[in-house]
Amino acid sequence: MKNLTPMMKQYMDIKKNYEDAIVLFRLGDFYEAFFEDAEIISKILNIVLTKRQNAPMAGIPHHALDNYLKKLVDSGYKVAICEQMEDPSQAKGIVRREVTRVITPGTLIEEDLLSSENNYLMAVAFRENFNTVFVDVSTGELFVKDFEAINDLIDFVSIVNISQIICEENIFDELKDNLPNKFIEKLDDWYFEGFEDKVKETFEIVSLDHFELSNEQLRVLGALLKYLEYTLMSNLALEEPKKLEESKWMILDSKTVDNLSLIPGEKGKNLYDILNKTKTAMGSRLLKKWILQPLKVKKDIIERQEIVDAFFNDRLLLNEIREYLNGIFDVERILTRLQYGKVSPKDLISLKNTLYIIPNILDALKTNEKFSKYIQEIEEFPEVVELLERALYDDPSSTVGDGNVIKDGYSPELDDYRNLLFHSEDKLKEFEKEERERTNIQKLKVGFNQVFGYYIEVPKGQVKNVPDYYIRKQTLVNSERYITQKLKEFEEKIMSAREKVEILEKALFDELTKMILKYVNDIKKTAEKIAELDVLSTFAYVSQLYGYVKPEFDDEKFIVKEARHAVVERYVSNFVPNDIYMDSLRRMYIITGPNMSGKSTYIRQVGLIAVMAQIGCFVPAKSAKLPIFDRIFTRMGARDDISTGKSTFLVEMSEVALILSKATKDSLVLLDEVGRGTSTFDGISIAWAMSEYIYNEIKCKTIFATHFTELTELSDVYKGIKNLTIEVEETNDGIVFLHKVVDGVADRSYGIEVAKIAGVPDGVVERAKEILEVITKKSELEKKVRVLKEGQLRQIKSRKKAVEGQLTIFEVNNSEF
Numbered sequence: 001m002k003n004l005t006p007m008m009k010q011y012m013d014i015k016k017n018y019e020d021a022i023v024l025f026r027l028g029d030f031y032e033a034f035f036e037d038a039e040i041i042s043k044i045l046n047i048v049l050t051k052r053q054n055a056p057m058a059g060i061p062h063h064a065l066d067n068y069l070k071k072l073v074d075s076g077y078k079v080a081i082c083e084q085m086e087d088p089s090q091a092k093g094i095v096r097r098e099v100t101r102v103i104t105p106g107t108l109i110e111e112d113l114l115s116s117e118n119n120y121l122m123a124v125a126f127r128e129n130f131n132t133v134f135v136d137v138s139t140g141e142l143f144v145k146d147f148e149a150i151n152d153l154i155d156f157v158s159i160v161n162i163s164q165i166i167c168e169e170n171i172f173d174e175l176k177d178n179l180p181n182k183f184i185e186k187l188d189d190w191y192f193e194g195f196e197d198k199v200k201e202t203f204e205i206v207s208l209d210h211f212e213l214s215n216e217q218l219r220v221l222g223a224l225l226k227y228l229e230y231t232l233m234s235n236l237a238l239e240e241p242k243k244l245e246e247s248k249w250m251i252l253d254s255k256t257v258d259n260l261s262l263i264p265g266e267k268g269k270n271l272y273d274i275l276n277k278t279k280t281a282m283g284s285r286l287l288k289k290w291i292l293q294p295l296k297v298k299k300d301i302i303e304r305q306e307i308v309d310a311f312f313n314d315r316l317l318l319n320e321i322r323e324y325l326n327g328i329f330d331v332e333r334i335l336t337r338l339q340y341g342k343v344s345p346k347d348l349i350s351l352k353n354t355l356y357i358i359p360n361i362l363d364a365l366k367t368n369e370k371f372s373k374y375i376q377e378i379e380e381f382p383e384v385v386e387l388l389e390r391a392l393y394d395d396p397s398s399t400v401g402d403g404n405v406i407k408d409g410y411s412p413e414l415d416d417y418r419n420l421l422f423h424s425e426d427k428l429k430e431f432e433k434e435e436r437e438r439t440n441i442q443k444l445k446v447g448f449n450q451v452f453g454y455y456i457e458v459p460k461g462q463v464k465n466v467p468d469y470y471i472r473k474q475t476l477v478n479s480e481r482y483i484t485q486k487l488k489e490f491e492e493k494i495m496s497a498r499e500k501v502e503i504l505e506k507a508l509f510d511e512l513t514k515m516i517l518k519y520v521n522d523i524k525k526t527a528e529k530i531a532e533l534d535v536l537s538t539f540a541y542v543s544q545l546y547g548y549v550k551p552e553f554d555d556e557k558f559i560v561k562e563a564r565h566a567v568v569e570r571y572v573s574n575f576v577p578n579d580i581y582m583d584s585l586r587r588m589y590i591i592t593g594p595n596m597s598g599k600s601t602y603i604r605q606v607g608l609i610a611v612m613a614q615i616g617c618f619v620p621a622k623s624a625k626l627p628i629f630d631r632i633f634t635r636m637g638a639r640d641d642i643s644t645g646k647s648t649f650l651v652e653m654s655e656v657a658l659i660l661s662k663a664t665k666d667s668l669v670l671l672d673e674v675g676r677g678t679s680t681f682d683g684i685s686i687a688w689a690m691s692e693y694i695y696n697e698i699k700c701k702t703i704f705a706t707h708f709t710e711l712t713e714l715s716d717v718y719k720g721i722k723n724l725t726i727e728v729e730e731t732n733d734g735i736v737f738l739h740k741v742v743d744g745v746a747d748r749s750y751g752i753e754v755a756k757i758a759g760v761p762d763g764v765v766e767r768a769k770e771i772l773e774v775i776t777k778k779s780e781l782e783k784k785v786r787v788l789k790e791g792q793l794r795q796i797k798s799r800k801k802a803v804e805g806q807l808t809i810f811e812v813n814n815s816e817f
Helices: 006-016 035-045 062-074 150-159 169-178 195-203 215-232 254-259 271-275 281-292 298-312 315-325 331-339 345-365 369-377 382-391 412-422 424-439 460-465 485-517 520-546 599-614 648-662 680-698 709-717 751-757 762-775 780-785 790-798
Strands: 022-027 030-034 050-052 055-061 079-084 097-103 120-126 130-136 141-147 162-168 183-187 445-449 453-459 471-475 479-483 558-563 578-582 588-592 623-626 631-636 667-672 701-705 721-731 734-743
Touching: 006 022, 006 030, 006 097, 022 035, 022 062, 022 097, 030 035, 030 062, 035 055, 035 062, 055 062, 062 079, 062 097, 097 215, 120 169, 120 215, 130 150, 130 215, 141 150, 141 215, 150 169, 150 254, 162 169, 162 215, 169 183, 195 215, 254 599, 254 631, 271 281, 271 520, 271 599, 281 331, 281 520, 298 315, 298 369, 298 520, 315 345, 315 520, 331 345, 331 485, 331 520, 345 369, 345 382, 345 485, 345 520, 369 520, 382 485, 412 424, 412 485, 424 445, 424 485, 453 460, 453 485, 460 479, 558 599, 578 599, 578 734, 588 599, 588 680, 588 709, 599 623, 599 631, 599 667, 599 701, 631 648, 648 680, 667 680, 680 701, 680 709, 709 721
Parallel strands: 022 079, 120 162, 162 183, 588 701, 588 721, 631 667, 667 701
Antiparallel strands: 022 030, 030 055, 050 055, 079 097, 120 130, 130 141, 445 453, 453 479, 471 479, 558 578, 558 623, 721 734
């Protein structure tokens, strides 16, 4: 280490400031990594590991940087890009180098490193609550949200695309334990200091009052802004922060998102995939946001509905708008790259093509008066289109400076140098022809070599015809080589043309981007409205395609005729629709029936219809009237949480506890098999007591699918609880599930028949039938297993609270069961 070259010393000095990152050090046409960094990238990128001064070394070509960066970031590494800050040919001594960008999973703006989905970086601190601020740097969106408990925060992170978390040191371990697979980085205390000045400076404001953020929230925002400056090394291009308030949106926890299959995840087919017929990347991102944040304010829902309805009833307009949207590029991200100085020529062509389409969209919208709001809010930008049309080739090179970006005619000076650079061979042929005619030397040739540059070669036999202004440069066996003043000037022009083209084109491109920057905020607003139109027109298109109906809203009634499951119906040939009827009196259903009969599909479709209605979409049904829910709770299936060591029953009871503590009368509760993770007696008791508590105390609409037929006797105790079951047809060949939901109670579980359908060997099935016949005979066993006899039911009724309050079923003497 003592004998390091000046360049390696320069590397070591830079590395000291970025010890937690892989430093890619620009050397000529390569980015090199040294020591441990080299070993890491060699392994991850599968590239050759070499040595320099006994130091491990690995390099990647500069033109392939983005491809390799993606692999490093996806593998969970932070990468510092160290560039040459001056031309090596002009440098006095060692070339000056600096880190110009730190790449992390949450700070990506480069097109090749991003998917079409949002990519969020979240900053977290804890005082009384967990204060969070999260940003999608690629679009500039910035959000503020507080969480009371760590579990709420973890739940939110698991739903939203948070790719990186930065936090105070005091909560780092807790976050890392709960989110072991997330890229989490702890920040030093100085990030959280001077936050008011940092926020004012970033947003160029003198007062923070209109943000309506607490000091704790501003403190986290300030830390996030400092981190972004450290990684992006540029002035920040962010929207003003928006508070995510529960008063505006329905709450959906990660269990509900997963159980209802709202977005892509482990369960495969999902609502997002069914609805996502959007035409733009901006629209697809917005659709996912809307699905995860259904509206709670009726006026806002109706506003969306009216636009969907207008498209739905104007098929010609719908198809025309969707055709135009096909040509819309990801303007949000293009504008962000423009603001960070990372925009490419192809980005600007995409912007031009997008802006070119907007007048067509407006003309189409003007044919329907329902779109007056959008007509007012979407702007045209003819001056930007004209500027880009004049300045750039339609299919420019991706490299500014090679002469294939700025269009002919935009800059006469550039045209001259480019003409010289690209047509030098033609110019030389022309010069050669002129000299032959002038000297009458027919075998005169113009050539080039690295030593003498351009020269005129004359055969020995014709040297006598050489004019006086020829200057001899070299004598060969059979010829003499000369130069002229004109040829020398031509050579100097050609040699400088490439450099001039590069300098001029880069300067012109920078000037062009600065001119467009003036329009960024207005174009962004238009892009937002285009994304909304994309999603709303998609709702109309999907509703036409799949036969959805416009829902109405009612304070109490939840009445859906011939309701269908939006996802399942796409993958079965004959989906059986079912009705839903609930109101202020009939607010709980107990559903019994065998496995595979359709109980779970039915209760999930109830939840999906509520979500679809509250995002402004039409719903899969013949008619629909429903209340606006503040939250949907689901408790479905049995599973251990291996990562935390929680048993099936403990997981189940944790989810039950959440429902009982958070649900309100305006919530929708969907339960599937509560109490199955413990003994029969305990399971029935808990399920019964829970049902009573929801019915009496919370008073929300609830559907409970269960194999405990004993729970159906709740309908004898409470007039607002009704029983449903699934029709099953018995035939000589076995059973047929009709998937029709009807009033009543399942008379048996058909477990053996289901086992046969599932492929259990015939011998096992027949033996099961024999055992079933024995244990179902009138016997002492039946008396022990039967939980509620008439006398016990009377006793439970007698203990019911006068106002149908919560029944403490556990007071019943165990010996009576």
